[in-house]
Amino acid sequence: MQAQSDGAARAAAQRPGANAQGNPGGNLSLPSLGDGEGLTVSAERRLGDRIARSIYQDPDYLDDPMLVDYLQLLWQPLLAAAKQRGEVPPELAERLAWELMISRERSVNAFALPGGYLGVNLGLLAVTERPEELASVMAHELSHVSQRHIARMMSNEQRLAPWMIGAMILGALAAGSNPQAAGAAIAGGSAVAAQQSLKFSRDMEREADRVGFGVLTGAGFDGQGFVSMFDKLAQASRLNDDGAFPYLRSHPLTGERIADMQSRLPSAAAGVGPRADAPVRPAGLPSAAMHALASARARVLAERNSTRWSNWVQIAAGSAAKPGELYAGALSAQRLGQHDRAAELAQRLRTAVAGSDARAMADALMLELLMSPGAPANAALLAELRDAALASGSRGPLLLGAQAAVASGEAERAASRLQVWVVDHPRDAQAWQILARAHQNRGRTLRAVRAEAEARAAHFDWDGALERLKAAQALPPAQRNADPIELAIVDSRRRDVEDRLREAMREEDKR
Incomplete structure (x- = not known):
């Protein structure tokens, strides 16, 4: 199961795609990969961030707070188990993103990218019947990242220049929405050949299965999830694949892999479905x-x-x-x-x-x-649900409650609650966007514009963030001087963003 199996490119191919008509990821400045020494952790993260930026800008990227909350209930126990088992050492835990993304695409697929980004298509979530099935796919993808399979493949393919890797990734990002644009983005036959050669080996697939199974069960999920998910994919592989199951092409299922997963479960022979001897589900798992x-x-x-x-x-x-x-x-x-x-x-x-x-x-x-x-109209029920959502510690209800508060004329409550949230979650672009509306409704234009800038920065849109920060500094003196602390923050953040842009230019010069 490796939605990233053609390397970073094939992984991204079933992604929340890039804007195929508009130079997908055109601002993707690739980091230096070193002098034949492979992909360092820092370079992998920078490469992943730049691919993620292209994904954020694509219409198929979906930030649905309720679905993100649900996926986090699977993802966080898996990540914690991987850390506890030593599969994710402290360096990787700290320096990679370990961030989830959702694509609107109906195809049954997941993908992993350099730098610790992992995504799930709506189609995959839609066809799974139990949480452990979806968790098994996520555990497998996490293991490809934790074992640094992308970096290892790129080290083995030392003939690949950074521009070729970039062309390969950009072409794959475009493939979902415009195959012709994808072909144009993959510049030349050598890049196409490289794309075909950047595939996980059978050993890597087996390793991701083995490690992923341990991570899944270590997190408290029933290991039967691997077997039942394999069974679903195996059945689909026997049908005419009309493009709805790209996971089957990028994650070829062999009898050996299926048998290996079955052998890990003493009662697997009883068939697919919940096991009679399934472990007790720990509190907190969905x-x-x-x-x-x-x-x-x-x-x-x-x-x-x-x-x-x-x-x-x-x-x-x-x-x-x-x-x-x-x-x-x-x-x-x-x-x-x-x-x-x-x-x-x-x-x-x-x-x-x-x-x-x-x-x-x-x-x-x-x-x-x-x-x-x-x-x-049901004002009483709306107020009840809004107040409960605002008091929630979960992102989905909180953002819904904040939107309801702004719509019902209680922007002050929304702003107060969101201000606390973004301190702990500074890369929550949607929270910043709602906060901007709340501030604007309260007549605090400086804070609203700065929140808009933070929303752009959260998605690595440094040019957009700088434009909004400059707009904040250009507000009439009365609006700027009414909030001197916020103005100081705006000035500081502008310097930070300008530093980011200079860093991106230096990386561009290295190409």
Whole structure:
């Protein structure tokens, strides 16, 4: 399972793609790879940051707070287990990003990039049935990063110049949305040949399976997740692959790999599905009920066909509808403009999952629906859910609650809560964007413009950040002088951003 299996390029190919028509990642200045000494940790991180910047700018990049929260419930235990097992040594833990991304794409895929970035397509989340299945893919990808397979491959391919690696990555980033542009971006037959040669070896695949299995079970997940996920992919490989399963091409499943995973489970022969002797799930890991809601959300967000939305609404209307079906139906009804039906289904969902860890996702959905234009008025319920969300320590509910507070004329509460959040999470671009709106509603233009700059900086858009900081400094004296502490922060941040831009120029000169 290696959505990065053609090296950094093939990994990125099923990504939240680049703007294929507009020079994908055109500002990607590649770091020096050294004199044949391979990819250092610092160079790998810089390369990953620049690829990530291209991804952030692409329309397929999705920052859905509720889905990000759910993926973090899988990701953080896996990362902690990898650290505890020694698979992620302190240097890598500190210097790589270890950041998740989501792509809107419906294809069943995941990807890993240099520098510790890992992404999941909505299509993969949509087809998994239990949290351990999705966690097994993430554990495998994490292991490719922790074992530094990308750096090792690039060390082995010493004939590859940095520009060739860059052309390969840029071409793959464009492939998802415009194959012709991808072909143009891969400059010349030598780059194409290099792309084909940068593949994980069978030994690396086996190593990622072995290490990933240990990480998965070490985090408390049932190792059966590996077996059942392999079974899903193996079944798909026997069908006509119409492009929906790129994971099968970049992660070829061999009988040896499948047998190896099965041998690690004494009861694997009992078949695919939850094991009778499955370990007790540690507190904090998501339940199958929560996964069902996250999977339903992914299906609806990835779907653009109104007929499918209508079908999901009809299924949810049945008296025997399961929680995942109720969630998909409610969100689909909202997208179809059927606001009363959406609220009705969301309330049924809240009742169905009461007392479980899925209730927070159900409440968040109801708050999201109540904030939609045209939604039935229910001021009391909206206020109740807004206040509970603002008090939450989780990102998804907090950002929803802040948006609700701004919309209901309580921007001060939103700003106060978000200001605390961004201190601990300075790279949360969406939080900065909502904070900018809250400040603007309060008439604090200097703070609003600076928050806009921080949102751009969070996605490595240093030019955009500098433009907003200059705009803050150019505000009328009355607005600037009314908040001298904030103005001092703006001045300091401008110097920081200018340093970043100079560093990028120096790296460009090294090429």
